[in-house]
Amino acid sequence: MPLLEVKDLTVRFDTGGGTVHAVSGVTYALEPGETLGVVGESGSGKSVHVLSMLGLIPKPPGRIAGGQVIFEGRDLLTMPEGELRDIRGKKIGVIFQDPMTSLNPVLTVETQIAEAITSHGLMSRKAAKARAVELLDLVGIPEPQKRVTQYPHQFSGGMRQRAMIAIGVACEPKLLIADEATTALDVTVQAQILDLMKDLKKKLGMAMIWITHDMGVVAGLADNVQVMYGGRIMERGPSRAVFNDTRSAYTWGLLRSLPDHSEGRVYETHTPGQAKKRPRLQQIAGAPPDMTNPPPGDPFAPRNPFATERCHREVPPLVQARDAAPGHLVAAWYDLPQALLTNPTGAVPAAAGEAA
Ligand SMILES: Nc1ncnc2c1ncn2[C@@H]1O[C@H](COP(=O)(O)OP(=O)(O)OP(=O)(O)O)[C@@H](O)[C@H]1O
Ligand SMILES: [Mg+2]
Known part of the structure; x- marks a missing residue:
């Protein structure tokens, strides 16, 4: 029996500037x-x-627009x-x-x-x-x-x-x-x-x-990682799997960097030795979405160089990633290129305190 079950949690803020889609369909068990x-x-x-x-x-401006949060068998949202x-x-x-x-x-x-x-x-x-x-x-x-x-x-x-x-x-x-x-x-x-x-x-x-915000903290502490973007879970799974076998372009962006690919480069590559000297969290090109007017499909699609036409149209469900560790879930219509999946520099980031 999970301790906590979050089912389709959806939260909105009704503001003068429109409705903020703060959290959408967040589902997981702890x-x-x-x-x-x-x-x-x-x-x-x-x-x-x-x-x-x-x-x-x-409340207001916040409101629970849907979902359940079951803790020890009871729904916290209606308690x-x-x-x-x-x-x-x-x-x-x-x-x-x-x-x-x-x-x-x-x-x-x-x-x-x-x-x-x-x-x-x-x-x-x-x-x-x-x-x-x-x-x-x-x-x-x-x-x-x-x-x-x-x-x-x-x-x-x-x-x-x-x-x-x-x-x-x-x-x-x-x-x-x-x-x-x-x-x-x-x-x-x-x-x-x-x-x-x-x-x-x-x-x-x-x-x-x-x-x-610190991936190093997560690497040192967490059994499982959940990566959020635009109010949704983009990737979730055992820490090692998410760091070493990354399936979401957004997670990859957080872990590496998404430099300007107009120069013909998509992702910067670097050796693990160099990686340690860099700040842990790189800037991802482009700006986060305006959550009063979120993109209709995958919220990361506008910043994702691998986005397909379907990504711009339809929200991808969070499902077990193909040929990945059990419980390693990803929300993506696209596949990251094999070269990125097997990138030998894909090491777990140094846990906080261990970095040189
Ligand atoms: N009281 C509020 N009224 C209107 N919008 C809000 C309110 N609180 C949060 N939001 C909006 O909800 C969205 C999610 O905010 P949240 O604070 O959960 O982000 P976060 O991931 O915790 O960010 P950070 O890393 O900066 O703490 C944002 O778009 C934010 O502007
Ligand atoms: Mg916060």
Whole structure:
């Protein structure tokens, strides 16, 4: 039984400038203990897809236009707000980069962690305060007894992020959702936090949805990767399969680069040694679609040098890729050229912290 089943999730924003097609027909299942990495350019619907399942998009202008999100057998999208609020933070922990939902500057770290626990009626105030110290210790904050009585401004950026993680896992959730949780941190601190996450995942046995722009983070952390574009899933599968046997031109573009092919080149090639010196996420030629007026077919078709006539016309379904690992799915009417599939430079990107 999957822990979470997202079925045909569709989210719209009705704005003065038109209806934004933020998320369209997103469908996937997450197993207990699984770590899913969600990647894609800005505006691809990564945040809205998780915010909407948690009841956190502003309505209006937002609206759930269709779908179901089954968590432990119940649909989160039709659940009364009170019950959803109880699941949020208790069974589904969240860590956002958004300062709105970050730490409160006028409350001690102890108060904030204890509040996260007592608001779900899990423990007495006194027991929750003792638990706050344990949690700071668990997330690797030194001298937790002393630190717990401090305010967020007395913490470094990395320590604040650890404190946010402590709050996110305070109730030992079945699922932890992190949206750009390490993006603001420097590379060394980020690597420490990712190690911590791997460790916590083992200790607590929770599943994770990890949203990031950084392919290196995903390579180091995720069992499965889901690549989003124009509010849709373009490719999904075991991380190794998606990185080494890429089937979507969009994923390929994220991993390599799609330089100007008017010069006769389609994709830049480079050796793995050179690849490490390059930024991990390359710019893809062309601009993301205007989501108030999305293309009728494959949203990536206008930027895809391999697009066929059908790509411009019809949305491709997300299906098992041909001769690929089981569970490796792709939404594409076209085939990437064999030369790209078997490209010997198609290595897994260096996991964050491992890069030279
Ligand atoms: N409150 C809102 N009102 C109108 N449109 C919105 C709102 N929130 C999000 N959108 C739109 O929904 C689409 C998906 O946005 P989303 O925030 O999910 O992107 P993202 O993939 O998380 O991007 P980023 O990497 O920049 O965080 C975008 O077109 C965005 O402009
Ligand atoms: Mg986002």
